[in-house]
Amino acid sequence: MNATERTTAQPEARSDTRTRLVVATATLLQRQGYEGTSVKQILREAEATYGSLYHFFPAGKEELAAEALRFGAADFTDLLRRGLSSADEPAEAVANCAHLLADTLRESNWTDGCPVAATALEIIGRSPVIQRTSDEALRQWRELIASKLKDGAIPEVKATALACTILSTLEGAELLSRVSSDDEPLHLAAEHLAQLVRASA
Amino acid sequence: MNATERTTAQPEARSDTRTRLVVATATLLQRQGYEGTSVKQILREAEATYGSLYHFFPAGKEELAAEALRFGAADFTDLLRRGLSSADEPAEAVANCAHLLADTLRESNWTDGCPVAATALEIIGRSPVIQRTSDEALRQWRELIASKLKDGAIPEVKATALACTILSTLEGAELLSRVSSDDEPLHLAAEHLAQLVRASA
């Protein structure tokens, strides 16, 4: 539109291919994990080439995967944030997170859930970079949940501990739901987590 | 050594290689998932060859993995059974399952937990055989937990629902514990699950 936009647009256009790579990788990672995703497939999906990939990510697949994990984790953070802010009551808010996750999963035909779960488990002890990235994401989510609990007048220590179990349950229920293609585990988790939070208030 | 041993050893020896294949695969699957485990590595670990593998499992890696998953699932069933029978109170028994899982994981340096988790997530929608095997294992565990709850005077409907969330939480807490190499999530899960069960009695 104008000179200002052109100059600001340049770094955007520059990193456009980079962004496509990250987005495509994030999607593929949560659907088929790290080892199940080939570089060729990423390039096809992102409409990019080897040249671009190794230009932006000199360390290759692993570096790209770590970046994609951070990107996908931000997505999941948004989902949690939406769920947590959907109600004043912490119990209700937590339950809504589970329902929201169930809806998202169902709509994507049980493919697009937490990006960390699928990738982290198969990589533990073999890729420190990815494991650390996963760990950071999980801790961030725990804090996000914990702060909502604290806002709801749950004492700090209790809130921190409870947030950990809430995230555990969400992740586990996602596993059960995805394997059985059935959102029941997530809805049950919602109910039981709400109960647990209410009991801790 | 002698004729008797030779004759009795034969059927055993016949299936010996098969067993080694299954055991080795089960271990590798839970440590690095399906795609992350190569056939060559399985053969090396099991001290077997291609000939043996395709003799016992004509359909190859996928068939072997499904069998290994069933084998590993039986192991996890044992762990649950031990935990559940360790106390009369269902709440205490469930908590002990989490503690037992934490101990097992810690002792194996965070590698040997639930064999389904690592494999199932990366394979969803791509290997019906393995997905179905995983689903069956998860349902079996739910029923195992549910029956303990029912024994503890929790009404059937409530018990079934609660068992699902208990398994979800165990699986999720295992994920968090493994990623962070810290058994805190599992011990917190134990505490919170006990609380949840007590509230449902």
Added chain:
DNA sequence: TACGGACTAGAGCGATCGATCCATCTAGGG
């Protein structure tokens, strides 16, 4: 002793893996 089925050994198949390399293209500053 001869036979036949169960099992083993491992070379080799085509395909694909992640990664490298370099020619080429593009855009902005001199």
Added chain:
DNA sequence: CCCTAGATGGATCGATCGCTCTAGTCCGTA
């Protein structure tokens, strides 16, 4: 107008993938 750094396209690398195949060994039975 050229120069250069950033970015791209894609052929190609050696290694490894899952798997097939043939030639064998072993052992109970006839």
